[in-house]
Amino acid sequence: MVTERSAGGHPDQRVAEQTVLVVDDDEDLADTCRYWLDGERFSVETAYGGEAALDRIDDSVDVVLLDRRMPTISGDDVLDEIRARDIDCRVAMMTAVEPDTDIVDMPFDAYLVKPVTETEVKETVEELLFRSSFESEVREYFALESTEEVLDSREVDELREPEALDELRSRLGAVRAEHExxxxxxxxxxxxxxxxNDLIRDVDRALIDARTRDEIEQTVCDAVADAHEAAYVLRRTAAGVLRCTAQTGLDCEPTDVDHSVVDDVFDPNDPDEVYVFDDISADHRDAVFGERAAEFDDVSGLCVPISYQGTVYGALTVFDERGEFDEESAGLFSDLGATVGNGINAAQSKRLLNGDSVVELEFRLEVDADALTVLSAEIGCDLSLNGVAQVDDGITCFVTVEGVPGSDLVEAAVASDRITTVRVVTDAPDGSVLEIRLDESSVLLTAIDHGASIEALELSEGSGSLALHVAADADHGAIVDAVSGSEPGVSVVAKREVEQSTQSTESFRHELDAKLTARQKTVLETSFVSGYFEWPRGSTAEEVADSLGISPPTLHEHLRSAERKLIEAYFEELNPAPADD
Structure with missing residues (x-):
């Protein structure tokens, strides 16, 4: 039997409503925890102290990481107020205060003793978010168990009231007996x-060293098969069909893997659907496992899309003899599919940057193709793209406009429902530079989401051309279909291979050395080795300046000049930096 289990939208959206609040009067530590948790597909906020925490905490907060020892309003007071307000959130005390029997009756859910590690923080938050769905009696049991574990780490004779620990254990046993x-x-x-979650972290670590799509797919299969029985990856071809490109745990080559059970149900255009095979037939077990089929009398399978930003690269299929693919597993494996998809997209982007040759796709854009074409048509101007930056809710474009004042374009842009913000960067008679943020409907965002690099966009009175660069081994057909189908008025006109010029690391350094003054290089190197560019900073600007015997303003002046030259060298700016006096 095949069960389709939706992950509730794209994995990045599935848990977007969950919020974690980090509360600590040590701003660096609070920011570090936020940094650790960013990208974990839930919202993370910080409150620098008890007062700020009480101002922020409401029913929208799911988990609180709470420091105990804070001035004015302590963490204990914040915890009491959370419970007094009847806010249903999980709370983990995160503190350097050595735990003692005074915590037995505190209504927290977990207790972390500083210093904490990134893994501890992540695992605690993930578990507490999951515990939120438990029955209240079961949540009470796990909270009591957490308290016992932290007190059990201390010697009994070190505790103020050892009998309180005995009472806690009695309560724990009673709750378990009643709700076993x-x-x-x-x-x-x-x-x-x-x-x-351990598997996802293993895959994350393994993907760091994987450089190609082939390596990524095989790495994922190896990691998954370590925790389950077997796994294989199906890659979506340009023709839209699936072929096996990697497997682990099966006694055959990838090309010989029988994946008909997936072919029958998998939709390569749906990035959200997860398929669970609860009852795999004996014939299919024989076809998949061959001579080992007898070992798997009761095997289940799960298939998740490998996707990135709505683009399906293929599918990951996992087999497990324990048959434990429930709703939560489906969601977690969906996250894994998104992680792998992100890795594939990143690998293709690296190949695009570092490859000797790339494929250039040229598209013709008509007036209704994009918000920028509409804008160019409305005010009758020439518009060229200088650069783009992807943001959460769209894409920010920096454009040069010729033929009209920048203020005219601002007026037209404000009236567009597809442009969220606009501002003039520079306004000059020979060409104005503007920053324009487009919403998610932009054809440029579609191209980027499919692994393309925007090489050029040139418009004249509403029509023009868009040039994209894509990796030589990318699915060019899928990219063309996605971009052409994103909006009316977009059509592909050419596909060509383009050679890329490459520069060695040594020549790049020589070029940069020629641009930097001796003082700028010293300031840049000292700032680097002293940890100024780390987060949290290893040294402040004042400390770096003091070590160099200069004032902080002078340090910042040298740093800005050096950073500008470094960035210019990286982006191959055509305008040379002014000579130093």
């Missing part, structure tokens, strides 16, 4: 959660 079945069920779910 529910607790066991949730323990199994937590075990699955932890195993899949």
């Amino acid at each position: 079945a529910a607790i066991q069920n949730r323990e199994r779910q937590l075990d699955r959660l932890n195993r899949v």
Whole structure:
């Protein structure tokens, strides 16, 4: 039997409503925790102290990481107020205060002793978010268990009231006895959660060293098969069909893998659907596992799309003899599919940057193709793209406009429902530079989401050309279809291979050395080795300036000049920097 289980939208959106609040009067530590948790597909906020925490906390907060020892309003007071307001959120105390029996009756869910590690923080937040769905009695059990674990780490004779720990253990046993079945069920779910999260972290670490799509796909199969029985990856070809390109745990080559059970149900155009195969037939087990089929009398399968920003690269199929692919597993594996898709997109982008040759796709844009073409037509101007930056809700474009004042374009842009913000960067008779943020409907964003680099955009009174560069081994047909189909008025006109000039690291350094003054190089190197560019900073600007015997303003002046030259060298700016006096 095949069950389709939606992950509730794109994985990046599935848990977007969950919010984690980090509360600590140590701003550096709070910001570090936020940095660790950013990108974990939930919202992270910070409050620098108890007062700020109480101002922010409401029913929209799901998990609070709470420091105990804070001035004015302590973490203990914040915890009491959270419970007094009847806010249903999980709270993890995160503090350097050595735990003692005074915490037995505190209504927290977990207790972390500083210094904490990135892994501890991530695992705690993930588990507490998952615990939020538990029955209240089961949540109480796990909270008591967390308290016992942290107190159990201390010697009994070090505790102020050892008998309080005995009472806690009695309560813990009583709660478990009363709700044994529910607790066991949730323990199994937590075990699955932890195993899949461990798998995702293993894959994340492994993907760092994988340079090509082939390496990524095989790395994922190896990591998944370590935790399950077998895995294979199906790659979507230019023709839209699936072929196996990597496998682990099957006694055959990838080209010989029988993936008919996936072919029958998988939609290569749907980035959200997860398929669970609860009852795999004996014939298919024989076809997939060959001589080992007898080892898997009761095997289940799960298939998730490998996708990035709505683009489906293929599918990951996993087999497990325990048959533990429930709703939560489906969601977590969907996250894994998104992680792999992101890795493939990044690998293609690197190949695009570093390859000797790329493929250039040229498109013709008519008036209704994009907000920029409409803008160019309305005010009758020439418009060229200088650069783009992808943002959460769209894309920011820097454009040069010729033929009209920049203020005229601003007036027209403000009236567009596809342009969210606009500002004039420079306004000059020979060409104005503007910053324009477009919404998610932009054809430029579609191109970037499919792994393309925007090489050029030239418009004249509403029509013109768009040139994209894509990796030589990318799915060019899928990119053309996506870009051409994103908006009316977009059509492909040419596809050509383009040689890229490459510069060695040594020549780049020589070029940069020639641009930097001796003082700028010294300031840049000292700032680097002293940790000024780290987060949190290893040294402040004042400390770096003091070590060089200069004032902070002078340091910043040298740094800005050096950074500008470094960036110019990287982006191959045509306008040379002014000579130093």
